[in-house]
Amino acid sequence: MTRQMTGAKMVVEALKDQGVEVVFGYPGGAVLPIYDEIFQQNNIRHILVRHEQGAVHAAEGYARSTGKPGVVLVTSGPGATNAVTGLVDALMDSIPIVVLTGQVPTFMIGSDAFQEADTVGITRPCTKMNWLVKDTDQLSDTIHQAFHIATQGRPGPVLVDIPKDVQFATGIYVEKPQAKVAHYQPRTKGDPAMIEALVEAMEQAERPVFYTGGGVINSGPRASALLRELVAATDFPITSTLMGLGSYPASGKNWLGMLGMHGLYEANLAMHGCDLMINIGARFDDRITGRIADFSPGSKKAHVDIDPSSINKVIHADFPIIGDVTQVLEEVLRVWKARGSKTNKAALKTWWGRITEWRAVKCLTYKNSETTIKPQYALERLEALTKGRDRYITTEVGQHQMWAAQFLGFEDPNRWMTSGGLGTMGYGTPASIGVQIAHPDALVINVAGEASWLMNMQEMGTAVQYRLPVKQFILNNERLGMVRQWQELLHGERYSHSWSEALPDFVKLAEAFGCKGILCKDPKDLDDAIMEMLAYEGPVIFDCLVEKHENCFPMIPSGKAHNEMLLGEAETKGVIGAEGGVLV
């Protein structure tokens, strides 16, 4: 049965066909026909954000907490350009997002029309794929392709640019099953011979470590379950990147904590000293490896990744396995069981002995204060008072993000939404909104710094409009904390523009938005204040005044190796050499 309809109607039909429940968007001239269709139906809920960047981050929060693609609808020109940061954020963190943009009518393209921008040109390197649809007959097919490409293989953002005349014109609707998607079918099954070789290496390994990343989470909840099964079967230690937190539970006995630049001592030293590194769904990011030449010098490395270009990009893989994490782990476990595999128990015992010594260093120790709230203390209390609840955490970017990763424990995947690859300040507030839309009854907290938080604070309007009880937990040091820390370590304590001389009164700001504001500055009041925040049924802006000059440790300075990490203030003198200074 062929169905004729307008392009605008097709957009709504195609979204419905794809099972979309929510769209984050902002109307404008070039998308009015689509908004008119949205007005006349009840299947798809539209969330009106306050800025297009907020729409994309909200869609990312939605996608990361559900595993489903997030959908965005914005207008041409500035609507599209405002969405660019979110697109790159999603590209770097492999988050499935479908962005629909309006465009000036086809006959006006290239004329510098009002609100015209070369959206596909601008977003080509910011998306996994993008399209300009010039013919209404192609529209629904293209949208179905867009969903397929966003979600298959390594997920990522896609964009469909739809000129206004294409929205008005009538064409033939193509149902989802008929869409032309066949040519994009990434490989998901790992090479059996390589998996066999890896299992053999695992049997012989004396100092093994699992190094897992966001790929485990992107592969779906089954991947996390299989990972837990494999860790239990082998008793190998496991660490994870910022992106992969929650795939293995923080309370699990084999958990070493996060690794990397601000990762835990035991995790980084295990990476440095291992003889078999099993990378599952991570990409050897520079925040993880430190100095490449001295990265885990004595180990064989396995690398499981769905994206062939990730393998051997930075670090040579001895066991390259291209495939979906779920399928590869299933196969690894099957082979493990079929071979009746046994680990080298004696060596493993010695290895755990060394890890226990590293753990005893207690690298997250900080000097608490009776009078000032230490940011680490604030997060410890937040963790203690929210543990066991149906909790989702988003963050902004900076010191607070690293402290959140260190001090909050994640027991399950999809509970932790943070901008990893791009490091986008302003991510957390809109992301928390997207998460709360997907999980209306859950506790959603955005752990923020005041500087990041100000970057997308307009989205509190969205939170109030849709009665989303998101908790904005702001660790306010009146500084750009991470910038300040680097200036202290690297730029002779010349704090160039790393503080705000005019911060708003966050409690009054909360009231102005129509939500609740809480100010806390005394450690003795902190527990009560947090409980007050949790008890309040609507959105809360929590202004937690913390120590202004706290540095985030442990830290591997740029250009250094894992075994050169700094544990505290005493060790920071002259740590970053000239070579490290040019890194970020």
Next chain:
Amino acid sequence: MSPLNIEKGSSSHSAYDLRSHMSDTVETHTLAVLVQNEAGVLARVIGLFSGRGYNIESLTVAEVDRAGHRSRITIVTSGTPQVINQIKMQLERMVPVHEVHDLTVEGPFVSRELALIKVIAKGEHRVEALRIAEIFRANVVDSTLQSFVFEITGTPEKVDAFCELMRPLGEVRLARTGVAAIARGV
């Protein structure tokens, strides 16, 4: 805490200069890339090279299968083995890219370039130009009393050599297609 002494000129280094590669030998490879012939596909491929800092020494593109909407892009690029490998992987994962062949490693291949060379010359130099053209099996495709246009096909080295010989004879203007390449045999 004391300020750190940063060596002068240290910021002139790129962060990525500090990375060690598997081998530092720069190799030249000829890649054949079969792509979906659709709007923006060439921009996508070129954007990959510029965005990730890869070299393009030559690039040609044309539709080779009208019914199947396929175009073939021939790229000559250079880099360390690791970089070449990344280029192939990055090309392969692009949605409109169907196949990537590294002709340099896949076996013997033929690679040709076409050039149109206009030589503006007088007297004896015109005769000499024609003589050299004959040796190189170049055809005269346009002739005036002041100029010739030669058409030459061959490897880029042959085209280079021909042009070098023409330059002393007069003013040389040049249009080259870039390299088209295909594997030998079946």
